[in-house]
Amino acid sequence: MARVELDRVNKIYRGRGIEVHAVRDLSLAIEDGEFVAILGPSGCGKTSTLRMIVGLEDITGGEIRFDGRRVNELGPEARNVAMAFETYALYPTFTVFENLAFPLEVRGLERARIEREVREIARLLEIEDILGQKPGQLSGGQQQRVSLGRALVREPAVFILDEVMSHLDAHLKFRMLFELKRLHQRLGRTMVYVTHDQVEALALADRVAVMSNAELQQFADRDALYNRPANRFVADFIGEPPTNFFDARVVGEGGEVRLVVNGTGLAFRPDGQRRAVLARSGAREVTVGIRPQNLGIEPPDGACERIEAEVDIFEYLGETAILALRSGERAFRAVASPRHRYEPGTPLSLFYRPRDVMLFDPATGDFLA
Numbered sequence: 013m014a015r016v017e018l019d020r021v022n023k024i025y026r027g028r029g030i031e032v033h034a035v036r037d038l039s040l041a042i043e044d045g046e047f048v049a050i051l052g053p054s055g056c057g058k059t060s061t062l063r064m065i066v067g068l069e070d071i072t073g074g075e076i077r078f079d080g081r082r083v084n085e086l087g088p089e090a091r092n093v094a095m096a097f098e099t100y101a102l103y104p105t106f107t108v109f110e111n112l113a114f115p116l117e118v119r120g121l122e123r124a125r126i127e128r129e130v131r132e133i134a135r136l137l138e139i140e141d142i143l144g145q146k147p148g149q150l151s152g153g154q155q156q157r158v159s160l161g162r163a164l165v166r167e168p169a170v171f172i173l174d175e176v177m178s179h180l181d182a183h184l185k186f187r188m189l190f191e192l193k194r195l196h197q198r199l200g201r202t203m204v205y206v207t208h209d210q211v212e213a214l215a216l217a218d219r220v221a222v223m224s225n226a227e228l229q230q231f232a233d234r235d236a237l238y239n240r241p242a243n244r245f246v247a248d249f250i251g252e253p254p255t256n257f258f259d260a261r262v263v264g265e266g267g268e269v270r271l272v273v274n275g276t277g278l279a280f281r282p283d284g285q286r287r288a289v290l291a292r293s294g295a296r297e298v299t300v301g302i303r304p305q306n307l308g309i310e311p312p313d314g315a316c317e318r319i320e321a322e323v324d325i326f327e328y329l330g331e332t333a334i335l336a337l338r339s340g341e342r343a344f345r346a347v348a349s350p351r352h353r354y355e356p357g358t359p360l361s362l363f364y365r366p367r368d369v370m371l372f373d374p375a376t377g378d379f380l381a
């Protein structure tokens with residue numbers, strides 16, 4: 013069992029006169045048994061972070077602790093971490109069965125037990141039918157599942173999984189996410205799962221560490237990431253389609269405050285809590301964020317306000333539809349039911365709850381309320 017702490021960890025790659033600061037002052041405390049996802053766009057430093065946790069990469073600055081004990085100088089074997097990476101690293105001359113059995117043989121388990129555990133993990137990952145094949149004969153998705161299986165058959169203190177589902181089709185991915193979640197519940201081990209896919213991160217993890225540009229943006233659960241994003245980056249990155257942002261002027265006072273978007277007919281009315289924050293700060297300009305899911309064609313229950321817009325494009329997405337809208341020069345989006353079809357140019361009222369209006373500092377992008 014292990015609690016994993018990163019304390020102002022830095023990674024700088026140096027070579028041929030170039031310096032890449034891949035991870036900057038990253039602090040994270042991952043509780044014993046917690047399932048944490050590290051989420052962020054390509055190149056933000058996710059794999060570098062994992063490789064430092066595992067012990068495959070030198071730590072340029074800061075400290076990593078397992079259960080309070082510094083591990084910076086320990087090699088991978090001494091840290092008791094199992095990992096699976098996007099690139100498979102399977103033994104090419106071993107069959108799938110032998111690849112899965114190997115970590116158990118190293119631990120000196122008896123044959124019958126090895127057999128049982130390999131079959132169990134193979135069933136979980138739906139690879140029972142390929143146990144006799146060699147990695148070279150497998151598809152990318154199959155290799156990925158074998159590689160994941162090889163990490164899972166071990167019983168380490170910490171599991172580290174890096175983009176392990178990137179080659180799976182949507183159905184299989186859905187089932188694997190479910191199995192992985194169940195496995196975590198059963199084993200109760202600390203898991204760190206890296207992905208650039210927010211659906212995976214939010215489905216699996218107790219808490220998600222959102223990174224951008226080598227830095228941690230927010231480390232929080234689903235609800236906080238959606239409703240209290242630390243900044244504009246997180247509000248934009250989490251949620252699909254992304255949050256609509258508008259640069260607005262603060263007009264009026266007290267209960268009459270409106271956030272007027274220049275060059276459009278749009279004005280948003282925030283709720284009392286947000287009006288109070290604006291009044292305290294004295295800001296005259298603010299960035300308004302509103303999620304497409306929170307702009308509806310039907311008025312929601314309870315207090316609501318409305319804006320007027322025009323339909324640009326109506327796009328079916330199976331269970332829902334995306335409405336691309338326009339007011340003046342500003343384009344934005346709403347999520348609608350696919351039952352009604354809207355022709356381009358149709359005028360439309362969109363309803364929202366004042367408490368779903370998010371406010372950001374226009375200069376720094378920080379979340380205000």
Ligand SMILES: Nc1ncnc2c1ncn2[C@@H]1O[C@H](COP(=O)(O)OP(=O)(O)OP(=O)(O)O)[C@@H](O)[C@H]1O
Binds near residue numbers: 025026052054055056
């Ligand atoms: N061995 C290396 N030498 C030099 N630069 C590196 C090395 N490994 C990674 N980098 C750089 O460090 C930064 C972070 O890379 P990293 O692989 O950690 O990103 P990532 O978040 O895992 O991205 P992806 O989602 O594409 O896997 C990138 O700018 C990358 O080019």
Ligand SMILES: [Mg+2]
Binds near residue numbers: 058059060
């Ligand atoms: Mg990576």
